[in-house]
Amino acid sequence: MSKENSKIPVEKLGTGIEGFDLISQGGLPKGRTTLITGTAGSAKTVFAAQFLAEGIRKSNEPGVFVTFEEHPAEIRKNLLSMSWHIQEWEEQNLWRFVDASPQPGHETIESGEFDLGALLARIEYAVRSIGAKRISIDSLGAVFTLFNNATLVRAELRRLSAALKGMGVTAVMTAERTQEFGEIARFGVEEFVADNVIILRNVLEAEKRRRTIEILKFRGTTHQKGEYPFTVLPDQGIIIIPLSAIELKQRSSGMRVPSGSPEMDRMCGGGFFRDSLILVSGATGCGKTLMTAEFIHGGAKKGEKCLLFAYEESREQLLRNANGWGIDFEALERNNQLRVVCAYPESAGLEDHLISIKQEIDSFKPDRVAVDSVSAMERVGTNRGFREFMISLASFVKHREIPGLFTATTATLMGGPSVTESHFSSITDTIILLRYVEMLGEMRRGVTVLKMRGSMHEKEIREFTIDHQGMHIGKPFRNIVGILTGKPEYLNVESMDRISGMFQD
């Protein structure tokens, strides 16, 4: 076998854990042992169990779960919340427990030399009896607490590791660590157990918990480096968000779709591109939700399916507002042309929001999607978490090859950039600015297409008005400068002439 191994590169076993196979470039090294370390509450046991559960669900591969900590009955019960029916799998010989958890009344007396041969024999028996391909051992630290002699335990674990290799199973072992950053695991287990180490973290950052996974090493094979955020969801378990592992491979088409406003279509040189991301930025109340509604309406008129995520208004408010602009969202929903998802940003973490957005898109299969507003999410996570959220959301929507319209609220009334913009502008294809313009003691509204990749677009700032029929884009502001900086200034006719004269001979 070792002769084969020296020639064939390390094969990988797809785990089936969402996102993991991407960041690990194919899964866990096949036939080897991988150590999963993390502090208390870092989802080690979930990872260990999910490794087996996905094997059963996705490739019908039986698995053995060796538990040193929790009693099997507890594990069965806890994992039922993930909809993993372990008991049924046990009956079908797809899952087997090796129960090495502390037994009440089993306090033992040590007299002379011993080894963990019985444990090894039981594991081997379990693996052989169901033909297991995967094995999870949770957790190594607990083994040390069972026996006084740490040296012996260490030697025995090394023997176990070697035995697992002989059985041809792909193994996951968990181990505790006391700090998020520091030694890899307690008792130095990583030194003798595994060629492969994965670290799960659950870091408190600015009062928010952020879970990440990092593949520290895979001996003899490649993987993505660095930390990736993940979340643990009921019914699904661990879902990893493979940020930078996302490939920029979406196709690009020249196909245009209506923006919902004929004037806006003209400003953009014929509508939005079908597979583009549009960022609409503006201060509060200057018409972002309206543009969103127009965008939805424009799609619906063409018979498209639209999905709207609203994070600033309740459903009722949104329907009422849309009605005020002459757009009947309820009728569209009845026709199954629209789905409105309203959520309070604080109701979940960013990772959870991201996953629920993905799931809505996957299940509704919209032809266009709008998020009003993405900047509401800034409140929920850390700066870094938010940036990851935006990038991940953007690339996900792009992969669907559907237009996505996102709105962002600027911090100040008269303009200026928002956090959302600075994180997001480079990955958006189109940026539309909505701005208040103070004119003769009156607040007017202006709109301009700041950028549009791959297309000519108007450079003017046009005035627009809002009435019961929606948005009306009118003439450009000709004699005002400084709208974007928030300090509009009038130019009288003479200075206008002078400026135009400057560029002529």
Added chain:
Amino acid sequence: MSENEKFLLKLYITGHTPRSERAIKNLRRICAQDLDGRYEMRVIDILEQPQLAEDEKILATPTLIKVLPPPLRRIIGDLTDTEKVLLGLDLLPMELKL
């Protein structure tokens, strides 16, 4: 504990290794010295009957389980430390216990 109470002892081993043989020999010696025929001793090889080890949740070998008389006790090791074995079998007076 009355004098005629019978001991049921199960010794779990993994194959007939020197350590297993040592445990068997030690147990026989202790039983002969202190139990004088009032015992039944079974040696179970886990390699042959792994399910029994699973049922008893045995991790280490050799493991000696005192099934009878109650309470149930487990002693792991090759039983070279006779005092510990006697302690585990409740054959030592209370004041000597560690």
